[in-house]
Amino acid sequence: MLQGKKMNMGCKLLLVLTLWAMSTEAFPRDEQKRECHLSSYVTLLPWKQIIFNNVRDKFETITLPSTQICTTSIFHRDWQVKELSVLDRMILVEAQLNFTIDMLKEFGDPSLSKELSSPLEILGYIRNDIKRCIQDQHQHQPQPHQSDKKLTTWLNKVQKAKRTETPACLETAVIFNLLRMLNTDLSCAAYKERCR
CATH class of the missing domain: 1.20.5 (Single alpha-helices involved in coiled-coils or other helix-helix interfaces)
Incomplete structure (x- = not known):
């Protein structure tokens, strides 16, 4: 027993x-x-490239020629993302993702909005990863971070454009910036110090 x-x-x-x-x-x-891992965004996977190309192509077919003049080239910058610090590159990408996701969720044309579920899902995952990396960078910085003047000026321009531009201008800017953001800005943020 x-x-x-x-x-x-x-x-x-x-x-x-x-x-x-x-x-x-x-x-x-x-x-x-929960760690910061951006290496998978150094190059946009071919199937993701196809998804975003399809969105842009569809947008071009449904958009009629317009006499409307947009007063701001929202995503135009006279500097390159590699000029920013690693943290500022991620802040730049996060700002573009926030703006892009907001615009795509409220997209005016229903014939395109059906095509946006996959792109929105992909962009949501990327934004979560970027946010995690920004938090990680902040935690490892001994001093409070102060963004580069170039980035601050650009962020202010985007905020102004949101208030002054028409929805059509904002949608067009977002669609035509998608691939540049993913292939250039996100890629440079993913390369971190190696982006030159």
């Missing part, structure tokens, strides 16, 4: 130790998922 109790206690102890080992092993893996 005593031997049976000892075996029972031994089994319970083994179960507790196994569960503890599994939980402590799982913890670092969970933490690893």
